Amino acid sequence: MVTCARSFTVGALALALASCASAALDAGAARPSVASEIGPCGSLMGDGAPDHYFAVAYRQEPEGPPALALTDGPFSVEFWFRLEGREQRGFVGTRGPGGDGWRLGVSTAGVSGTVFGGFDHVLSLSLSDGRWHHLAWTYDGQESVLYVDGRARGREAYRVAVRPSEQPVVMAGVHNRAGTRADGAAGLIDEVRVSSVIRYRAPFAPARRHGVDAQAIGLWHFDPAAPSRDASARAHPGRITGALLSREDAAPFCER
Secondary structure, three states, X not given: OOOOOOXXXXXXXXEEOOOOOOOOEOOOOOOOOOOOOOOOOOEXXXXXXXXXXXXXXXXXXXXXXXXXXXXXOOEEEEEEXXXXXXXXXEEEEEEOOXXXXXXXXXXXXXXXXXXXXXXXXXXXOOOOOOOEEEEEEEEOOOEEEEEEOOEEEEEEEOOOOOOOOOOOEEEOEEEOOXXXXXXXXXXXXXXXXXXXXXXXXXXXXXXXXXXXXXXXXXXXXXXXXXXXXXXXXXXXXXXXXXXXXXXXXXXXXXXX
């Protein structure tokens, strides 16, 4: 669930509002009950159209590169997603024209954690079952680990530094090769959290709603009241362009 701020793109913000109903979580994760008192909630629903995505601008840091550049120390990137059709996919990341930056992606063929110019950690896995799944990627400069629904499904050794990208962080879309704009990606994404620490080192039960702490350098709940708002202390500005905000499919992530 994410909130809105400012961004680098131009376009209309479309909100597809429906009643908050229950949605299926992966069988391996906890299934929360959905009651009538659950309040407004939302998910970022990419429509796959060109130039439709959510872009997050870097917040200026007093010293060093922007936190979301992920160039300084270990990090974790995670989100919930749902894919229904063969062409659906979901991405969170940034890519500059010089082949720099990072990205965590999922498609009907599997998932991947990428340090551009360094490595592409790919895990072949069929996830287009119309159910919600949790995806997490951790990297400490030595080992890349991909978790699906709280289980480590792939580990690879790499010793590559992330080079900072000047392009915004994009969700529900993907930067083209020139790194100057992005294209939409059809699929549902929710509860995006980027952290400056390795969140997971053992099997875990994914939280339906990610919490904020000192290590959270970006957190988006996509709640309709403020769909582009970064709930972390960094408060990165962002803007949703074209991609829809869905209420109907977000029940597992609602606040009680």
